[in-house]
Amino acid sequence: MSVPADAPVLTADAMRAAEAACVAAGTTLAELMERAGAAVADTAWRMAAGAPILILCGPGNNGGDGYVAARRLAERGAAVRVAALTDPATELARAARAAWTGAVEAIDAVPSGAPLIVDALFGVGLSRPIADDLAAVLRRLSGRVLAVDVPSGIDSDGGADWMPPLVADVTLALGALKPAHVLLPTARSCGRVLLAPIGISADRAMRTLPRAPSQVPGPAMHKFSRGMVLVFGGPMRGAAGLAAAAALRAGAGYVVLDGSESATLLAIIAESDEKFGERLGDPRVGAVVIGPGFPAGEELLFAVEAALDSGKPLVLDAAAIDAALPRLSETPRKAILTPHEGEFARAFPGAYGSKIDRAKAAATRTQAVVVYKGADTIIAAPDGRVAAAWPGSPWLATAGTGDVLAGACGAMLARGGDAFDAAVAAVGWHIARAAHIGPGLVADDLIRD
Numbered sequence: 288m289s290v291p292a293d294a295p296v297l298t299a300d301a302m303r304a305a306e307a308a309c310v311a312a313g314t315t316l317a318e319l320m321e322r323a324g325a326a327v328a329d330t331a332w333r334m335a336a337g338a339p340i341l342i343l344c345g346p347g348n349n350g351g352d353g354y355v356a357a358r359r360l361a362e363r364g365a366a367v368r369v370a371a372l373t374d375p376a377t378e379l380a381r382a383a384r385a386a387w388t389g390a391v392e393a394i395d396a397v398p399s400g401a402p403l404i405v406d407a408l409f410g411v412g413l414s415r416p417i418a419d420d421l422a423a424v425l426r427r428l429s430g431r432v433l434a435v436d437v438p439s440g441i442d443s444d445g446g447a448d449w450m451p452p453l454v455a456d457v458t459l460a461l462g463a464l465k466p467a468h469v470l471l472p473t474a475r476s477c478g479r480v481l482l483a484p485i486g487i488s489a490d491r492a493m494r495t496l497p498r499a500p501s502q503v504p505g506p507a508m509h510k511f512s513r514g515m516v517l518v519f520g521g522p523m524r525g526a527a528g529l530a531a532a533a534a535l536r537a538g539a540g541y542v543v544l545d546g547s548e549s550a551t552l553l554a555i556i557a558e559s560d561e562k563f564g565e566r567l568g569d570p571r572v573g574a575v576v577i578g579p580g581f582p583a584g585e586e587l588l589f590a591v592e593a594a595l596d597s598g599k600p601l602v603l604d605a606a607a608i609d610a611a612l613p614r615l616s617e618t619p620r621k622a623i624l625t626p627h628e629g630e631f632a633r634a635f636p637g638a639y640g641s642k643i644d645r646a647k648a649a650a651t652r653t654q655a656v657v658v659y660k661g662a663d664t665i666i667a668a669p670d671g672r673v674a675a676a677w678p679g680s681p682w683l684a685t686a687g688t689g690d691v692l693a694g695a696c697g698a699m700l701a702r703g704g705d706a707f708d709a710a711v712a713a714v715g716w717h718i719a720r721a722a723h724i725g726p727g728l729v730a731d732d733l734i735r736d
């Protein structure tokens with residue numbers, strides 16, 4: 288499972304708006320479908336490598352893409368069969384089907400599948416789950432599957448957990464990725480997601496993670512200009528120690544772990560004199576990390592209140608999120624929240640819609656960047672920007688990795704610059720490191736060189 292880096296992600300409505308803008312600029316819908324069908328044909332040609340291809344066409348324009356691909360593949364000499372669910376229901380699909388000169392079989396008469404099955408049944412227009420009888424027919428088919436735009440049967444906006452009867456080996460996203468490509472549970476059914484540019488100018492508001500940029504410090508940098516991070520050490524020493532070490536590893540030039548006699552790395556300045564309030568006044572502190580290893584309670588509340596009063600850029604994790612919630616949106620500040628599923632549900636109980644919708648709503652409400660963690664981590668900014676981190680790295684599903692991410696967010700935030708970009712860089716760093724370590728990863732490995 289994979290998705291292209293830094294690729295646009297659009298909802299169905301945004302796709303339709305982008306399509307309309309494209310048409311208004313002079314490109315016909317027929318031309319868009321021709322480009323889509325050509326991209327499907329090219330991908331199918333490569334996947335089939337000369338073996339027979341079965342194309343399943345639905346009633347809408349997703350089906351239209353399928354008919355265009357069938358025609359182009361036959362023109363190239365491929366062995367193509369087409370099976371349709373019903374007659375085309377759109378003018379574009381009717382024209383595409385008319386241009387296909389071969390036979391069109393009934394889908395329920397298709398025996399067993401083919402070496403390559405192109406799933407052009409439904410795309411972003413699916414309005415309800417696929418009927419059980421059709422799902423049963425599709426489940427009987429065997430062969431590698433290329434899904435056109437999305438695997439048929441899923442809600443492309445990622446709001447419903449409808450699952451596709453045909454799991455795709457490859458999904459060819461047309462014009463832009465869709466939320467369902469980067470959100471669970473549907474992302475697992477999309478296989479390798481490829482993007483076919485068809486001339487749609489997608490806005491950059493939502494995108495997949497960019498490639499992890501190199502973090503070579505500039506020649507004039509010194510330990511403080513690389514960023515000084517203050518970590519509020521909680522009673523659970525290990526978690527705060529992981530966060531402090533991660534801040535150093537992720538590029539901070541100077542890290543203070545307050546409230547702890549010792550630290551995992553000698554380069555961390557461990558201070559047990561509990562002068563957190565004073566340290567907040569140090570003008571060199573570029574970011575404060577609170578939450579790792581700190582359960583809810585008076586001491587945590589005191590630390591969060593003091594940090595909010597200081598106006599310093601903040602990274603808030605776990606119980607610190609709840610402690611800060613009542614005050615977060617009162618004054619604009621750079622803040623990154625890093626809730627996992629349970630912490631998110633506790634902090635934002637009324638949120639609804641897809642994970643992207645809920646992350647955006649939380650960012651708007653708190654006026655902070657929200658890193659909504661999971662295998663399908665979503666990063667949302669108050670201004671509407673979203674980054675999707677799917678597929679991340681499965682090795683991160685182990686204790687302590689959240690503490691490491693909080694520390695990495697602190698490092699990126701302390702460098703200065705935009706809080707959303709800092710969170711994107713931290714999540715990218717976290718995933719890249721986990722992928723490099725791989726099987727058997729424990730959180731401590733993420734902070735070792």
Ligand SMILES: NC(=O)C1=CN([C@@H]2O[C@H](COP(=O)(O)OP(=O)(O)OC[C@H]3O[C@@H](n4cnc5c(N)ncnc54)[C@H](O)[C@@H]3O)[C@@H](O)[C@H]2O)[C@H](O)CC1
Nearest residue numbers: 306320323347348349409410411412413414415416417436
């Ligand atoms: N957006 C673009 O730039 C382009 C998109 N293309 C392709 O068009 C589809 C979207 O096509 P649309 O006609 O809107 O819808 P679908 O083909 O996805 O299917 C809707 C179709 O199916 C019927 N329907 C809905 N739900 C069900 C159901 N559960 N059971 C049976 N039938 C159902 C509905 O009534 C419609 O008739 C997009 O994904 C792209 O593949 C363009 O070709 C290229 C540019």
Ligand SMILES: [K+]
Nearest residue numbers: 406409435437
């Ligand atoms: K499809």
